[in-house]
Amino acid sequence: MTEHLKMDEVQPRLLDETGQGAITRPMDRPEGPLKVSGRATYAAEYKAANMAFGVMVRAGITKGGYSIDESSVKDMDGFLGVWTDHMIRNSAQGMMDTNPVQLGQRVQYLGQPIAVVAAETFEQARHIANRLKVDYSPEDGDVDPETASQVDQSVALDQGDLEQAMKDAEFTVDSTYTTKPHNSAPMEPHASLAEWDGEKLTLHGSYQMLKYNKNELADSLDMDADDIRILAPYVGGGFGSKLGIAAEAVGAAVAAKALKRPVRVVMSRQNVFEMVVRRTETRQRVRLAADKDGRLTGLGHDNRQSNLPDEGFSEPVTLATHFLYGGENRRYEQEVARVHRMAAGSVRAPGEAVGMLALENAMDELAETVGIDPIDLRVRNIPEIHPESGKQYSSRSLAQCLKEGAASFGWDQRKGPKERREGEWYVGMGVAAAARTNILMESKARVTLNPDGTALVETDMTDIGTGTYAILGQIAAEMLGLDPSKVTVDLGDTDLPAGSGSGGSWGAASAGSSVFLGAKAIRAKLAERLGCEPSALRLQDGMATGGNNRRPLAELMEGPIAEEGHIEPGDMSDEMQQAGYGAHFAEVAVNSVTGEVRVRRTLSAMAAGRILNEKTAASQVHGGMIWGIGTALHEAIEHDPRTGHVVNNDLAEYHVPVHLDVPQLDVMFIEERDDHANPMQVKGIGELGLAGAGAAVTNAIYNACGVRVRDYPATPDRIFPHL
Amino acid sequence: MKPFDYVRAESREDALRADGRVIAGGTNLLDLMKLEVETPDRLIDVTRLDLREITRQENSLRIGALVSNADLAADETVRRDYPVLSRALLAGASAQLRNKATTGGNLMQRTRCPYFYDTTQPCNKREPGTGCQAMEGFNRILAILGTSDKCIATHPSDMAVAMRALDARVEIESPTGETRMLTLDEFYLLPGDTPEKETVLEPGELITAVHLPEPPKGKQAYRKVRDRASYAFALVSVGAVIDVQGGKIAAASLAFGGLGPRPWRNADVEEALVGETPSDAVFDKAADVLLADAKGFGANDFKIPLTRRVLKAVLSDLTGVSQ
Numbered sequence A: 001m002t003e004h005l006k007m008d009e010v011q012p013r014l015l016d017e018t019g020q021g022a023i024t025r026p027m028d029r030p031e032g033p034l035k036v037s038g039r040a041t042y043a044a045e046y047k048a049a050n051m052a053f054g055v056m057v058r059a060g061i062t063k064g065g066y067s068i069d070e071s072s073v074k075d076m077d078g079f080l081g082v083w084t085d086h087m088i089r090n091s092a093q094g095m096m097d098t099n100p101v102q103l104g105q106r107v108q109y110l111g112q113p114i115a116v117v118a119a120e121t122f123e124q125a126r127h128i129a130n131r132l133k134v135d136y137s138p139e140d141g142d143v144d145p146e147t148a149s150q151v152d153q154s155v156a157l158d159q160g161d162l163e164q165a166m167k168d169a170e171f172t173v174d175s176t177y178t179t180k181p182h183n184s185a186p187m188e189p190h191a192s193l194a195e196w197d198g199e200k201l202t203l204h205g206s207y208q209m210l211k212y213n214k215n216e217l218a219d220s221l222d223m224d225a226d227d228i229r230i231l232a233p234y235v236g237g238g239f240g241s242k243l244g245i246a247a248e249a250v251g252a253a254v255a256a257k258a259l260k261r262p263v264r265v266v267m268s269r270q271n272v273f274e275m276v277v278r279r280t281e282t283r284q285r286v287r288l289a290a291d292k293d294g295r296l297t298g299l300g301h302d303n304r305q306s307n308l309p310d311e312g313f314s315e316p317v318t319l320a321t322h323f324l325y326g327g328e329n330r331r332y333e334q335e336v337a338r339v340h341r342m343a344a345g346s347v348r349a350p351g352e353a354v355g356m357l358a359l360e361n362a363m364d365e366l367a368e369t370v371g372i373d374p375i376d377l378r379v380r381n382i383p384e385i386h387p388e389s390g391k392q393y394s395s396r397s398l399a400q401c402l403k404e405g406a407a408s409f410g411w412d413q414r415k416g417p418k419e420r421r422e423g424e425w426y427v428g429m430g431v432a433a434a435a436r437t438n439i440l441m442e443s444k445a446r447v448t449l450n451p452d453g454t455a456l457v458e459t460d461m462t463d464i465g466t467g468t469y470a471i472l473g474q475i476a477a478e479m480l481g482l483d484p485s486k487v488t489v490d491l492g493d494t495d496l497p498a499g500s501g502s503g504g505s506w507g508a509a510s511a512g513s514s515v516f517l518g519a520k521a522i523r524a525k526l527a528e529r530l531g532c533e534p535s536a537l538r539l540q541d542g543m544a545t546g547g548n549n550r551r552p553l554a555e556l557m558e559g560p561i562a563e564e565g566h567i568e569p570g571d572m573s574d575e576m577q578q579a580g581y582g583a584h585f586a587e588v589a590v591n592s593v594t595g596e597v598r599v600r601r602t603l604s605a606m607a608a609g610r611i612l613n614e615k616t617a618a619s620q621v622h623g624g625m626i627w628g629i630g631t632a633l634h635e636a637i638e639h640d641p642r643t644g645h646v647v648n649n650d651l652a653e654y655h656v657p658v659h660l661d662v663p664q665l666d667v668m669f670i671e672e673r674d675d676h677a678n679p680m681q682v683k684g685i686g687e688l689g690l691a692g693a694g695a696a697v698t699n700a701i702y703n704a705c706g707v708r709v710r711d712y713p714a715t716p717d718r719i720f721p722h723l
Numbered sequence B: 001m002k003p004f005d006y007v008r009a010e011s012r013e014d015a016l017r018a019d020g021r022v023i024a025g026g027t028n029l030l031d032l033m034k035l036e037v038e039t040p041d042r043l044i045d046v047t048r049l050d051l052r053e054i055t056r057q058e059n060s061l062r063i064g065a066l067v068s069n070a071d072l073a074a075d076e077t078v079r080r081d082y083p084v085l086s087r088a089l090l091a092g093a094s095a096q097l098r099n100k101a102t103t104g105g106n107l108m109q110r111t112r113c114p115y116f117y118d119t120t121q122p123c124n125k126r127e128p129g130t131g132c133q134a135m136e137g138f139n140r141i142l143a144i145l146g147t148s149d150k151c152i153a154t155h156p157s158d159m160a161v162a163m164r165a166l167d168a169r170v171e172i173e174s175p176t177g178e179t180r181m182l183t184l185d186e187f188y189l190l191p192g193d194t195p196e197k198e199t200v201l202e203p204g205e206l207i208t209a210v211h212l213p214e215p216p217k218g219k220q221a222y223r224k225v226r227d228r229a230s231y232a233f234a235l236v237s238v239g240a241v242i243d244v245q246g247g248k249i250a251a252a253s254l255a256f257g258g259l260g261p262r263p264w265r266n267a268d269v270e271e272a273l274v275g276e277t278p279s280d281a282v283f284d285k286a287a288d289v290l291l292a293d294a295k296g297f298g299a300n301d302f303k304i305p306l307t308r309r310v311l312k313a314v315l316s317d318l319t320g321v322s323q
């Protein structure tokens, strides 16, 4: 049986009634010991009998035709073959469900995957890929987003008269901010092992959204999706880069089919920097018009970004700008320059990650201009209703996050620029709001309760390092009155019920709701057997109580009870403006000689509905803040000005924060339930921790030393000349 | 990676006889071999050789070529008498790398110019005559001093900067068994027309040790500016030894990282300081001398003013003058 719920109306708060105590508590991840002891098997670690090794070949020109010269390598040791069939230009965009762009024998950016080589050993394959002679017929192509000849323009919103509002305003800000492109840089590179059995393909991969990935792979290979099984029980980080099928999966499948033997292809770190997707660079203009009290009367947020020709994705830069603050006159323009740089796509918190750097920096500028506290300014500008659609907000504890966070952080100790100095260092504090749209996605899961008091949860949902194993087990345990250690969770297999996949911060809420519903159906059966109303049923520690009856579960069951849960978004998504909110605080020190910045401590006060596991949720916020530090201070892909290729394509020169860059990160959760979100009253938190985080850092830089950084990242050379 | 022969040298004679490329910690060479920037036919593993000692000799400290960066940084004598070296080592790479990286290998590490690493790109150092793609490309981390119209790469080592400031000499053994000793200025070549040739080391020669002279008088410091707090190469670094006597600078030794194709030292800078009463103006003069011929290539222009600031801050610290 399937328990189906379309989220058309508010649901009762069942999880406040259950009382097992499995949920919310900071439970360790059950698979943690496997991971830290190397026993969790990742895609690149699977071996198959008679396996061959594949390596992707990268294009050496920016644009043009190519042909490979197989004879240049066919006598090399271990050579098994080289293929260009079905090559995809870049990874599929999230939820594309179809094949990415396939160009045939054409190159559209330097670094594009153009062939796969297979050999008996990995080292041989890599050597062959290096030596393969490729004949090119190069053509000119635009690589600079600022001067590109093809630019797609759109006006996302034009409400009221922003120009006039700017003229009439008591205070205005009109600033331009730039952000550099970012790489997801997951610890585990993309990897696939492809095995064919006749027409059936099994792929061990590292992917976030298996039900879509299966279709994308099938479409790329011109085959039937029913003949594909993808397994991804462990994924070593994705951050958007594994939303869609990537080149190595197609390459492994093509080579394995031709060779009639299993083929494993693992991307090198350099491949991950080029062949997948980057976050676009942006140039953003933010205009704020405010009355004498700092209340917004107008808000403009324009951006220019880039992508390859024919790539559908654009960074939704203004995602949070739409609903975070009020102001009746609003205008957003977007330009997408078509350039021959690697594809742009989703990187953690697409939209907010860079959009809120600009918006929250601009709000700090406005606070300065108006002469009021930045927290006060933000609280004043929290709108009653959605300033564009007029919708009501669901739960929204933004003001509380700002105020309680400020109290806990010691915001009242904040001084003005250059007023606090310790030796060579200027010290200052900054704040930024966080907001991330909350999304519910269709998701299915099967829950089985066994008479021995154990349970099994099954779905093709993935755990990309986020804690899915933990929270799905906790939800089932809470609903069924079991200790979480009694629940086994099986994930990452397309033969299991199709889950939401991991992306857009919706995984916990969506996949979790399907588990909740499956377990709810089991509760209904148990209530019936106990002879009580489902609402009267209490399940705790393997005992069922209800209607004056108290029986061990085993006595109520003749065999296992298996139920499928199925959640679908409904009217609540359309009718209510749903988002997670928060406030980030940072204290930084800026070196007065060199302009080097060190973050000293941070606090993130977050409100994301019911928290399913305080530990995994806090880890998400920690990760978000670390990304915030990276985007604020040093992460930047550099494209060559002539070829457009990624110049710093390794982790030595693409600077993610290292331990010494990351200080004590504090997190506090504001108690909240979101009744409109899903039957668990949960909102997403995976990206909320990143939204705005970097702006808190640059706002703190301003407060420390009076240098307003508008071009990210704030490397020393952007600061010291102004000190 | 191109297939290669592997020879494990059991003795120095073995190593000097075998015709091939020396590998020590492998932290730089292996990365370059994977990318086929380096394609040696034969590797001679020297890690079994008896070159792991730090020995105090008359008037000098002899550091075996295989002493790891971690061990050298932690050595008691080095920490006490040559703190600039210990600091420089600890400012480099990561703990894992420092455990593997050796003294000889560190001196011989190649540039981090990103175009040097990418075999699809022209690079005079990797493939002489193909051109320098960095000059008009992304050159943020590259050199402002000592460049040529063929190459603007920097030498990335921190250790070598401190050694340069300490007047270290490199002990080199040739296949015929002769030993020569060179200062780092004699050891490293400027790019000129042959950027592919970085040192005077001849094929078959082996670095056996580095010698530090008597500990210098005065105070020592190593200051490194980088894009993140750790695990990044220097944008600018300064290794300094300054002795102040009777209110005047009695001796000065200054070497710089991140600026040039070799650990940079300019005797005129030191001359501008010695005999002077430390002051902001004197420090500025020293910076003027250092940067007189400095030339930026766009993205690295900022290094010129940054170097001045860092040099002055280091001099202020070591002489006790507040800026």
Ligand SMILES: Cc1cc2nc3c(=O)[nH]c(=O)nc-3n(C[C@H](O)[C@H](O)[C@H](O)COP(=O)(O)OP(=O)(O)OC[C@H]3O[C@@H](n4cnc5c(N)ncnc54)[C@H](O)[C@@H]3O)c2cc1C
Pocket (backbone or CB within 6 Å): A652, B021, B022, B023, B024, B025, B026, B027, B028, B029, B030, B046, B065, B069, B091, B092, B093, B094, B097, B100, B101, B102, B103, B104, B105, B106, B107, B108, B109, B110, B156, B157, B158, B159, B205, B206, B207, B208, B231, B232, B233, B234
């Ligand atoms: C990610 C990363 C970050 C780094 N950051 C820094 C940094 O911040 N600062 C810094 O200074 N360094 C840094 N390094 C570089 C590191 O210090 C060097 O890789 C290391 O010192 C090289 O030593 P090795 O013994 O591993 O050399 P190998 O890789 O073994 O050899 C390097 C070269 O030296 C030659 N060689 C080795 N020993 C001898 C010998 N005895 N005689 C003659 N030739 C010899 C080899 O033939 C080879 O050409 C970094 C490296 C990496 C990978």
Ligand code: SF4
Pocket (backbone or CB within 6 Å): B111, B113, B114, B115, B116, B122, B123, B124, B125, B126, B131, B132, B133, B134, B135, B142, B150, B151, B152, B153, B195
């Ligand atoms: S600077 Fe030197 S190493 Fe870099 S591309 Fe130019 S020639 Fe090559």
